Amino acid sequence: MLLSSLLLASVTAFAPARLAPIVFTGSPAAVAAETFATDPVLVDWRILGGLDLNTGKAPASLEALDGKLVKIAAFIVPLEDNMQESDEFLLVPYFGACVHTPPPPPNQMVYVKMKGGKTVKIGWWDPVMFEGVLHLKQTESAYGASYYEMEGIDSKPYAPPAKK
Numbered sequence: 001m002l003l004s005s006l007l008l009a010s011v012t013a014f015a016p017a018r019l020a021p022i023v024f025t026g027s028p029a030a031v032a033a034e035t036f037a038t039d040p041v042l043v044d045w046r047i048l049g050g051l052d053l054n055t056g057k058a059p060a061s062l063e064a065l066d067g068k069l070v071k072i073a074a075f076i077v078p079l080e081d082n083m084q085e086s087d088e089f090l091l092v093p094y095f096g097a098c099v100h101t102p103p104p105p106p107n108q109m110v111y112v113k114m115k116g117g118k119t120v121k122i123g124w125w126d127p128v129m130f131e132g133v134l135h136l137k138q139t140e141s142a143y144g145a146s147y148y149e150m151e152g153i154d155s156k157p158y159a160p161p162a163k164k
Contacts, residue, residue: 038069039069040069040070040071040131041065041068041069041070041071042070042071042072043065043070043071043072043134044072045072045074045093045108047061047062047065048062048072048107048108048110048147048148049105049107049108050062050107051107051136051147053105053106053107056138056147058136062136063136065134065136066134066135066136067133067134067135068133068134069131069132069133069153070131070132070133070134070150071129071130071131072091072110072129072130073127073128073129073130073158074091074092074093074110074127074128074130075091075092075093075094075095075097075124075125075126075127075128076089076090076091076120076122076123076124076126076128076130076155077089077090077091077092077097077098077109077124078122078124079141079143083122084121084122085119085120085121085122086119086120086122087113087114087117087118087119087120087152088111088112088113088114089112089120089122090109090110090111090112090143090146091109091110091112091130091150092104092108092109092110093108095124095125095127097109103143103144106138106144106145106146106147107147107148109144109145109146109147109148110134110146110148110149110150111139111141111146111148111149111150112130112132112149112150112151112152113149113150113151113152114151114152114153115132115151115152115153118152120152120155126157126158127157127158128155128156128157128158129155129156129157129158129159130150130152130154130155131152131153131154131155132150132151132152132153132154133150133151133153134148134149134150135148135149135150135151136148137149
């Protein structure tokens with residue numbers, strides 16, 4: 001329990017970084033709308049855990065993320081043991097999660113299907129920063145249930161934020 005709490009704290013304690021400089025060419029409102037319209041929203045696993053497992057109801061803050069471009073720090077769990085890379089997998093908040101042992105609860109798993117059949121390297125023990133379009137949609141499979149689906153766009157190795 002302590003290890004998963006420490007990992008959750010380390011994975012979620014960072015701020016999103018800008019990937020490109022902002023160039024101001026219009027009114028402040030127009031620039032803000034254009035600049036931030038496609039920036040992914042950083043999602044914390046505690047937000048996803050807010051979906052009530054008994055009722056299936058999501059708080060307004062979670063419902064607002066439905067259909068939005070998000071990024072989330074996670075671990076990839078392949079759907080088959082021998083997979084080295086895949087275009088379909090699960091994201092979970094901690095390493096060692098497995099669909100063959102008691103899996104994480106459905107509000108702590110995200111089923112991902114990569115856009116355009118792009119594949120992602122599966123590193124069981126390597127945290128990633130994952131980006132995609134999140135959907136609040138329950139998925140049932142032989143591997144368990146997930147209350148979230150994501151159209152995957154990109155995956156990068158997770159790097160903790162620099163200390164100030």
